[in-house]
Amino acid sequence: MAFDEKLNDRIREAMAIYPNTEEKYMFGGTCFMLNGKMCVGVVKDEMMCRIGPDVYEEALKRKGCREMDFSGKPMKGYVYVNAEGLKTKKDFDYWINLCVEFNGKSKAAKKKKIS
Numbered sequence: 001m002a003f004d005e006k007l008n009d010r011i012r013e014a015m016a017i018y019p020n021t022e023e024k025y026m027f028g029g030t031c032f033m034l035n036g037k038m039c040v041g042v043v044k045d046e047m048m049c050r051i052g053p054d055v056y057e058e059a060l061k062r063k064g065c066r067e068m069d070f071s072g073k074p075m076k077g078y079v080y081v082n083a084e085g086l087k088t089k090k091d092f093d094y095w096i097n098l099c100v101e102f103n104g105k106s107k108a109a110k111k112k113k114i115s
Contacts, residue, residue, distance in 0.1 A: 002044070003028065003029035003030065003042045003043065003044055003045070004042055004044070004045040004046075007042050007045070007047060007086070008029075008030050008042045010086075010092060011030075011032060011040055011041070011042065011047065011096070012032070014092070014093070014096045015032045015034070015039070015040070015096070018034055018100065020034060020035045020036070021033070021034050021039075026041075027041070027043050027048070027070065028043065028044070029041055029042040029043040029044065029048070030042050031048070034100065034103045035103060037050075037103055037106055037107075038050050039099045039100065039103045040095070040096065040099040040100075043070075043080065045082070045083065046080040046081060046082050047080065047081040047082075047085075047086060047095060048068060048078065048079075048080055049078065049079050049080075049081060049095050049098065049099050050077065050078050050099055050102060050103070050106070051077060051078070051079060051095075051098045051099060051102050052077045052102035052105065052106065053076050053077045055098060055102075056076055056077055056079070059079055059098065060079065062081075062085060062094075063084050063085050064081050064082045064083065064084035064085020064086065064091075065079050065080070065081050065085050066079065066080050066081075066082075067079060067080075068080050077102075081095055
């Protein structure tokens, strides 16, 4: 499945300043893990942002933003942002900063034990 590589490059460049950043391929796109926790990525042609539940409703009011419904059910605290919401550097930086800020508050997913 193809994904927006130019958007991925923009995110990679923005995340390069943070130590402990790892790029992983998942969801048919990429995900940037920060401190071992999902932070931001690209799914098809949209930015996938983990922003947390506290700013979720407010973020949905911004241009180009919609609920993340990867499994058919909205995932509160995660949003997709399309090209309309990422046109300017200011808009792009807003989303990166929101993701990084929440990352500092979030907990890493528990690793499943393999029996």
